[in-house]
Amino acid sequence: xxxxxxxxxxxxxxxxxxxxxxxxxxxxxxxxxxxxxxxxxxxxxxxxxxxxxxxxxxxxxxxxxxxxxxxxxxxxxxxxxxxxxxxxxxxxxxxxxxxxxxxxxxxxxxxxxxxxxxxxxxxxxxxxxxxxxxxxxxxxxxxxxxxxxxxxxxxxxxxxxxxxxxxxxxxxxxxxxxxxxxxxxxxxxxxxxxxxxxxxxxxxxxxxxxxxxxxxxxxxxxxxxxxxxxxxxxxxxxxxxxxxxxxxxxxxxxxxxxxx
Ligand code: GLP
Numbered sequence: 001x002x003x004x005x006x007x008x009x010x011x012x013x014x015x016x017x018x019x020x021x022x023x024x025x026x027x028x029x030x031x032x033x034x035x036x037x038x039x040x041x042x043x044x045x046x047x048x049x050x051x052x053x054x055x056x057x058x059x060x061x062x063x064x065x066x067x068x069x070x071x072x073x074x075x076x077x078x079x080x081x082x083x084x085x086x087x088x089x090x091x092x093x094x095x096x097x098x099x100x101x102x103x104x105x106x107x108x109x110x111x112x113x114x115x116x117x118x119x120x121x122x123x124x125x126x127x128x129x130x131x132x133x134x135x136x137x138x139x140x141x142x143x144x145x146x147x148x149x150x151x152x153x154x155x156x157x158x159x160x161x162x163x164x165x166x167x168x169x170x171x172x173x174x175x176x177x178x179x180x181x182x183x184x185x186x187x188x189x190x191x192x193x194x195x196x197x198x199x200x201x202x203x204x205x206x207x208x209x210x211x212x213x214x215x216x217x218x219x220x221x222x223x224x225x226x227x228x229x230x231x232x233x234x235x236x237x238x239x240x241x242x243x244x245x246x247x248x249x250x251x252x253x254x255x256x257x258x259x260x
Contacts, residue, residue: 001209001222002229005237009197012233013042016129016195019229020047021056023127023191029060033120033128033186034088035139036065036080038167039195040131041087048091058094064120065101066130066139066186070153071175074105078168102151102179109153113179117151120185128189132196135159136204136217140180147221149182183221191227194219199235206239 006012020043024030034040050056065080072079077086081101089096100123102116130138135157141149142157155177156164164174186192196205208219209230222228 003209003232003237003240004229005232005234007234009042009233012195012197012231013046015231016043016193017046017050017056019193019231020127020129021050024056024058024061027126029062030127031062031064031123031125033064033066033125033189034084035129035131035195036067036083037131037164039197040129043129043195044087048088051092058092061094061098062123063088063094063099064123064125065099066128067178067180068102068104069175070104070109070177070179072104078172078174079104104179109179113151113153116179117181117185120151120181121188125189127191127193128186130186130192130194130219130222132194132201132204132208132219133160134163134200134204136208136219138183138186138194138219138221140178141183141186141218143216143218145183145215145218147187147215147224148184150185151179151181154178154180183218187221187225192222192225192229194222194228194230195232196230196236197233199238201236202239205230205232205236210241 004015006015047056051058065084068080076082084099089099100119103112106112132138135143137160140154140156142154142160156174161174168174204219207217208222211217211220213220213223
């Protein structure tokens, strides 16, 4: 696992965009898995900036979403599909047909989950971006999720709903259910890139990276994957062991980017 502690949140976004740029420029077509959430807004804005500048061309990239709320109207700005349209599709002009996600409005959600799982597997995601919940969830795989889980309907924890309420208009509560790629689905991606910023993520990051591998902390499943990069800002890295917390300084001396 490569852990990169950026000097600040902006540098973490730049580093994330660097890794996406390297992949997109080296492979075509590219299957890129993206995550939503506040943490991803700055990296996506940087990806859009580079696309406009011409250094990162998304023209042959297929984008796959991790998850989606169940119960929002199709035009609700808080749905992950609409968020990705606003943050990525509209500003880059990439084809909406190149963006894939589970459809929470179909009658048969179980068939939808099975179908999306098949599409993600067939796509062979090259790089999957991930955020992390304060309770250690990845996508919407809440504590207790099986590491072998596939795309399915899940109930969201009260912790997740209260954390995510900040993305909803005043007083509105996030839905209680969602469709999410499973942990088993996520682990099939060739490379995983977890991004976390802010002190509220410090505990789940430390448990994910240094704690025991346990289904009570879904992100600890990343320890089982051979190709994982974790990009943090200093507050999110604050509870890591000392030698992992200081990579920037140490690696600057060594002329290296990453603490391994
Ligand atoms: C949601 C998403 C997750 C994301 C998490 C972190 O719950 N389903 O994929 O990792 O938010 O969100 P934020 O970046 O807003 O803290």
